[in-house]
Amino acid sequence: MLTIRPSTDTSTRRDRLSRLIAPDGERLHDPDLDPWVADVFEEQLLALYEDMVVSRRIDTEATALQRQGQLVLWPPLIGQEAAQVGSARALRKDDFVFSSYRENAVAYVRGVSMTDMIRVWRGSQFSGWNPYDVGMATPTVIIGAQTLHAVGYAMGITRDGDDAAAVAYFGDGATSEGDTNEAMVFAAAYDAPVVFFCQNNQYAISEPVGLQAQRPIADRSPGFGIPSLRVDGNDVLAVLAATRMALDHARTGDGPMFIEAVTYRMGPHTTSDDPTRYRDKAEEQRWRELDPLERTRRLLMAEGALTDERQASVSARADAVAKELRDGCLALRPHEPLSIFDEVYADTPPSLRRERDEYAAYLASFDDADGANREAAR
């Protein structure tokens, strides 16, 4: 009888990762990854660095806006900039992203405007942007559901005979969800051109990854017949290389690939969460030393590429984006209550038209517009 046993490595150790930039900024070499970033020189690395700095600034500004009562909620991504920017920069315009709610750096890289990024979190609209404008679906809050959307889209790409790819972004927690496992079954069965991009940020809200995964997350997909890569998710170059490799695999008809980017959510799960209740300072400090921005900065400094002038322009760009975010946020007003009926069907069916008329009559029964708006907000 053949018994398949787990291999002996049952840890999710950080030191067993593919990596191109060491935490101290040293450029390391990896024969598998190097060819995929052979075209990345100072300028390209500076651009990646700028994207990461801007992403962090978006995050701090949005967190401040939530604390000031301007946003209902915000899910910070601080610490995951390299995983998101590195992977999103590997994408082509005609590729399509299906993400969770934390991929705001991916959205920024895809070209989502600050106002569009923020409207859902302000509660002024139920959706943020037109997915076809930027090649990215609006975020899915249901954990892991977007993996199914991505696989479906990828199966469509195959039918169209295209060489685009779909990318599903999700976290370590999602890999324990049924949806994600079902998505991998279908992706493998249909050789769908999809990349499963898992940011293992160590926590499913408050649950450490070690509780749900007795083995590295990257070990899960091979069981479905999907090859996986495990990279340092705080290393923007390694993430870029791995994603390019996986996309190429998908585009050339070899089917899906799975990437586990090992990273750390340095902030809370959302602005409603207090991570000090479930993890200690020493752990946070250990990961602070692995900060994705800092190691990129160190490499750039060592190369002499990050001049004062360039640093200033990066900061200016971050400030400008933060201002765009704040101004856009403060200018947003609640959507007209009746518009909820307008944006679902291209041709509103009669039953929905009837409901809409009833609701309009109900809102009209209030004395003033304020009363109606308050009622609608309930």
Place this chain on the structure above:
Amino acid sequence: MSVKEFPLPDLGEGLTESEIVAWKVSVGDRVELNQIIAEVETAKALVEVPSPFEGTVRALHAEPGQTLDVGAPLVSFEVEDGADDGVDDSVGDDLEPADAAVDAVEQARVLEPVVVGARAEDAADAPSEIVGQGAVSAVATPTKEERHEVLVGRGPKEQSGQRPHRRPRSGRLSAPIVRERAGGDQGASSGAGETRLAASGVRRRTAEAMVRSAAVPQVTEFLTVDVTRGIRLLDRLAAEPEFRGRRVTVLTLAAKALCIALAATPDANARWDDATDEIVTPPGVNLGIAVATDRGLVVPNIRDADGMRMPDLADAIRSLVETARAGRSTPAELTGGTVTITNVGVFGVDAGTPLLNPGETAILALGAVNRRPWEHKNAVRLRHVMTLSLTFDHRVIDGEQGSRLLRDIARILADPASALAVA
């Protein structure tokens, strides 16, 4: 210039109130956009609140320890006219789920702002404390409603019909002193003239910590020691270049002595883990210093104090005490201590039986240093003498280790050169 109000936002999802833990700014301070102005505890998290304006702080509408309803005024700012106004007509108002929140805002506006954190000389101009507004003269037998008024500290009759959104548990302002009237039937109340104050904030946390501490089997030992040579050393050190401009006191020397002595008795720096019955020894000494502040007792700690040179230790103690007195100790500074010093000598007493800070094995109390007749070189002299009191957790160490630790500390204070022998 115009005044903008910043109402307390819903910092989580669907919260109705939050407790003000600490202010990071004072009235009159100039603040930048997004500068942290307060630390607030919700049911979900301790969070920092950034300023929504650039301007000058005109009023802080609550005191640390007070619980505010969402939507109640938090801070008033004076801002440049034409400055970005993101708050007053924000969607936040539209999203307010209940009229109660609106009532809270209106109710709060009736009351004068309380100026907190202003200097003493400003206090004379400050409006009288709201506590006073809750007083209702006791004449006739109260009706049920009137008794309720007394309990919740309702304002003057003119404001009746609006029930203040205050809760008895939430601190001085919101839980006014209740003067029991004779014949009142307020549950556990008793004689006339008795006052009650709901404990909150630091007071409540201290109470909880002390109750937990009392559950630990702890022993206190005393040792009275001639510290004349230690005092002389401090005078001499003060003249050394490393200590220029620094304050080196008996506390600094005792802190150093404790760190040195712990190296010989590391178990006193460990802790008992109730969950596993294990003795957990940390890698370094995080030295807690008990600080009496306006808000009550806090015990911030100095990370890795055992690795510090004495001038650095002096600086660390000074900044830790200043930060604590200003009410700005961070949660990180207030947790993770491994041992504590409490300097009750500053209150003029000789000794005490300090209670352990929960999670620690030892606490050292320094008594007052006084000149006393003392045996010195076979004669009675006036010497600088102090009593050290050391409480330790008897689950972790026994009299042997506790006594050794106390003796080593005393030895160093009596003869600082003996540190060479202890270390």
